[in-house]
Amino acid sequence: MVSSMKNLIFIALVSWFIAGCASNNTSVYSQLGGQPKVEQIVDNFITEIEFDPIMFEYFKDSDIGRFREKMIEHLCFLTGGPCEYTGDTMVQVHTGMNVTESDFNHGVDLFIAAMNKADVPHPLQNKVLAVMAPTRKEIIYL
């Protein structure tokens, strides 16, 4: 039925329209609640890593204090907060680690768990993931 195809196209267009309206000028950083929430997410993420054998392997020789500081900066910067990222590039950090796709996906799951434990609502979690997603190609298989 042609009308069904029209319905589908209509729904697609409405979705795009809603998507456009929803992307207002308030930064994801502000929607999160600023620096305290960013720090809470990163602290939770570090706890997730500490209790996870797969992820801990990548971090066993890391300076966790420095990782915490730089990841807070990076997350603040990526979500549109008033921060400058002063750490190494994602490519520099991950080169030689040979992070596999499955371990990356596992890391994303831990990061989602960290956001859950920081009471970040699901739609806002997706917006955080959307700004972080482009860094994947600077992380895996290096």
Place this chain on the structure above:
Amino acid sequence: MIGTAGLTQVEGSGGGGIVPWATLSGYDSREQVSVSATATQVDVDNYRLNMLGASASFYDRLEVSVAHQRFDLKSLGGDIRQNIVGVKYRVYGDVVYSDWPQISVGLQHKRLEDNAIANLVGAQDDSGTDFYVAATKVHLGAVGGYNLVWNVAARATKANQMGLLGFGGSQNDSYELMAEASIGVLFSRHFALGMEYRQKPDNLGLGEEDWTDFFVTYIPSKDFSLTLAWADLGSIAGASDQKGLYLSFNGQLW
């Protein structure tokens, strides 16, 4: 990420409910193999489709699927049985992370167990192969913060009612290109709502119509999902306005 494995469509390929997607049926990455199984029933006014399927997905690159369909003729009695072998190859991209949509190409080879009804309605063959290309993309947080997924597919086919009424017919015996599409929104990590559309040829001159469905999927874990849909299958073999419930269970075995 939970939910990104998608479902298994009625012909056994990874997809939505009635449309194949570019995604492969599993959560496997480039290092992994996954195996899943599906049971689906579509119960409309005069017919009932029962489908059992299994598929294996290799290294996020290749999917191989098998499906058995039993199509009960509720008003006439009896049934039609068909077996389908499917192969899908991911050509490009990642449904979540790449800039452009994930693209896959695939085929579904279908063979009826008994050609009696296909012959009766004037089909030319009791077996046939569909070829398709599909593009699928997830947009993170795109609809008010909720993840949007869309899929479009083009299918070259001679199948009548998916092959259940054979392949080719008196009106047309050539491959025709059909458009298929799906759109859905994930309202949490565990619930998705959406709609699908599948264009169909009318080779037999029996007024075969396009299919649509509206679905809700519940994904309690990466191991299991349950989909309920309202399907409108239009006219089938002269019985018009075939509508009813679509119910599908999908389990990740490995």
